[in-house]
Amino acid sequence: MKNLDMIFLHPFQSGINLLRGKSQLVVVFTIAFFMTAVGNIALAQFFWSNDPNINKVICQDPGDQGNPKIVSDEFGGAFICWSDAVLQEGYLQHVSAVGSLLWPHNLPTVYTVDVVGDGQHGVYLLYVVNTNELRVRRADGNGTTRSDMLLTSHFNEPYFNTRTMINDGTGGVIVIWQERPSASNYDIYAQHIDDTGTKLWGESGVVVCPHDGSDKGYMDVASDGVGGAIITWMDKRNYNSICPGETPCFWDIFAQWINVDGNIHQGFSANGVNVTPWVGDQLAPKVVGKPGGSGAYIFWTD
DSSP states (O other): OOSEEEOOOOOOOOOOOEEEETTEEEEOOOEEEEEOTTSOEEEEEEOSOOOTTSOEEEEOOSSOEEEEEEEEOSSSOEEEEEEETTTTEEEEEEEOTTSOBOSSSOEEEEEEEEEEEOSSSOEEEEEEETTTEEEEEEEOTTSOEEEEEEEESOBOOSSSOOEEEEEOSSSOEEEEEEEEEETTEEEEEEEEEOTTSOBSSOSSOEEEEOOOSOOEEEEEEEEOSSSOEEEEEEEOTTTTSEETTTEEBOOEEEEEEEOTTSSBOTTOOTTOEESOOSSBOOEEEEEEEOGGGOOEEEEEEO
């Protein structure tokens, strides 16, 4: 297999820094790091209380607020987005390093499904309109919208994690999603939007994996370091087929590499490559790109 290193990890739980309780969205703590000119850590300080009974309230509107996501603003603060169960909308707020809410009003974002920093003290928001329109919005540190564009009108989410995005390292963003252009057709698409808001991979994006009659889900994406993307997902195309050893297969992990020009990387097929052609289920993949376009590390649960 081309430039894909397989590493086995025991299941683990990552720490969380956002909680929802008593209809309030709260932040437990933030650590701000000050860097010296040569890039060494000089000081780490808790700006916000580390007492779990004294939390920073971000939103205390009536009803429940949930599904929070947080990303750094690169100034020691953060952008935080969440959904409101009563208003059926999403919201975004900018919090400073000292815990101040920088915007007088929470910025409405409809239903936000992902958020990443733009590397220039702003933020990208991936959100859904009318259940099937997937859009990406870019806002600066003041909450001003810099761009807002439609990715697809055929968005479909039969499983969790069928859309996500990453910063491309140069002010742009790479987005992947699953859509259903016909009744029985599930495809995976990708789009690269540059710093100017231009779609680099055509108006509708590029096909990562076309319809092959199989279910897909739990996708993840990493930059390849040179303008392209490496995508991984769970795939059910080998369900009930026979794996080596005469044992039925179920969910496998597949991967695809899209070059900076939107074409498939040499050595990868149009339907992706099977990273785990083994017995049983392989689930919940994650991918981390190697530097300089040299491939990726892919992790999963077996």
